[in-house]
Amino acid sequence: MSRVIAVVNQKGGVAKTTTVANLGVALAQAGQRCLLVDSDPQGSLAISLGQDPDSLASHTLYEAMVLADEGAHKDLKDVILHDQQGVDLIPANLELAAAEIDLNSQYAREYALSRLLAPVRDAYDFILVDCPPQLGILTINALVAADSVLVPLATNYLALRGLQLLLRTVRLVQSRLNASLRIEGLLPTLYDRRTSHHQETLQEVRRIFGEQHIRVFETVIPRSVRFEESPITGTPAVVYAPNTPGAQAYRELVQEVLINA
Numbered sequence: 001m002s003r004v005i006a007v008v009n010q011k012g013g014v015a016k017t018t019t020v021a022n023l024g025v026a027l028a029q030a031g032q033r034c035l036l037v038d039s040d041p042q043g044s045l046a047i048s049l050g051q052d053p054d055s056l057a058s059h060t061l062y063e064a065m066v067l068a069d070e071g072a073h074k075d076l077k078d079v080i081l082h083d084q085q086g087v088d089l090i091p092a093n094l095e096l097a098a099a100e101i102d103l104n105s106q107y108a109r110e111y112a113l114s115r116l117l118a119p120v121r122d123a124y125d126f127i128l129v130d131c132p133p134q135l136g137i138l139t140i141n142a143l144v145a146a147d148s149v150l151v152p153l154a155t156n157y158l159a160l161r162g163l164q165l166l167l168r169t170v171r172l173v174q175s176r177l178n179a180s181l182r183i184e185g186l187l188p189t190l191y192d193r194r195t196s197h198h199q200e201t202l203q204e205v206r207r208i209f210g211e212q213h214i215r216v217f218e219t220v221i222p223r224s225v226r227f228e229e230s231p232i233t234g235t236p237a238v239v240y241a242p243n244t245p246g247a248q249a250y251r252e253l254v255q256e257v258l259i260n261a
Contacts, residue, residue, distance in 0.1 A: 002035070002124040004117065005184055005257075006146035011162050012133035014154045015189040016040075018227050020130040021048040021085075021236040022250040023257070028086035029238065030254050032125040035080070037061065038092035039113070039142055040132040041099075046091035049084040050234025053093035062095040065116045065141075066102045076116060085239055088124070096138070103137050110177055113141040126257075135169050143173040148184035148260075152221075153205065155191045155198045160205060167214075184260065185215035187253065190223045219253040222246055 007020050017040070024036045038045035039061060043053030053060075064079045081089045103109040117127060129142040143149065149170055153159055163186075174181050186209055192198045206216050224246035230237045238247045 002033075002121045002127050003148070004121070004127045004129065004146045005148050005150050006129045006131055006139075006142040007150050007152065008131045008139060008142065008166065009151050009153065009159075009163075010133055010135045010139070010166055011154075011159055014152045014159060015221060015227070016133070016152050017044045017048060017130050018237075019150070019152045019187060019189070019221070019250075020045055020128045022227075022238050022247070023253055024087045024126070024128050025085050025236045026238045026247075026250045026254045027126055027257070029251075030258070032258075033123065034087040035090065035120065035124045035127045036084075036087050037090045037113075037117075037127060037129040037142075039096070039129050039138050041092060041094050041097040042132070043091065043093045044231070045130045046089065046093070047234070048231045048236060049087070049089055051081065051084065051089070051091055053091060056091050056093055057095070059091075060095060061090050061092045062099065064090070065112050066096070066099045068106065068112065068115070076120060080120075085235060100137050103141075109137065110140050110144050114145040117145055135166070139169075140173065140177075143170065143181060144177045146178070146181060148182045150184040150187060152187045152189045155188050155201045155205070155220075157197070157201060160201060160208075183214055184257070185217045187217050187219065187221065189221040191220045192223045217253060217256050219249055219256055221249045221253075 007016050024034045028034045046053045059079045064076050131139045131142045226237045226241040226244050230240040
């Protein structure tokens with residue numbers, strides 16, 4: 001059965017989508033069968049893998065998960081896009097923004113994503129879920145469906161301050177909805193080794209969360225313009241610019257993730 005990893009941080013701009021796309025494709029390059037789930041209405045993950053979210057009407061996570069009890073419901077097999085840069089993809093678009101309202105009427109609404117993924121878990125080694133930058137029902141669904149949480153954390157002071165709220169949410173889900181959920185690790189991102197602020201923040205992250213026995217990955221994802229350019233090409237940086245430090249960092253992250261397999 002696959003490992004489901006929710007990539008979560010309620011703060012935007014910390015490289016969640018970049019991490020899902022590059023880690024997923026790097027895992028596939030290492031021989032792992034991967035399904036990526038775009039749970040963000042912005043549809044950025046689909047764009048990063050070469051898809052136009054606006055052209056995917058009626059074939060997205062919204063129809064498969066949110067409309068599960070309605071006539072417009074789509075079977076999961078009808079919305080999975082196969083072999084997108086070596087991975088499979090469940091895309092999203094702006095329709096998913098209605099989930100906060102539409103899921104209210106569903107029974108056990110926090111388990112909607114778990115129910116959706118259950119039939120395909122045996123078909124993959126890893127399922128990575130790209131979560132929106134908020135702690136709403138879509139993120140709660142991802143945490144309930146997941147075996148673990150990977151938290152991209154920009155190496156600056158403001159990003160660090162907001163992390164305790166996310167950790168409290170994880171503990172709440174553990175106590176009420178998913179007792180087996182664990183923290184995969186904190187992933188330092190957008191790191192600029194030339195600045196003392198980033199260096200000091202990284203040291204502080206390792207100190208604070210080491211004392212709490214929360215894993216901080218040894219891999220550090222550097223800030224790179226290649227991560228900004230690659231969505232234009234529809235290919236993650238590990239494909240678009242495979243020899244750059246950023247791409248190499250995600251390949252190193254694969255090895256850390258596989259250690260926990």
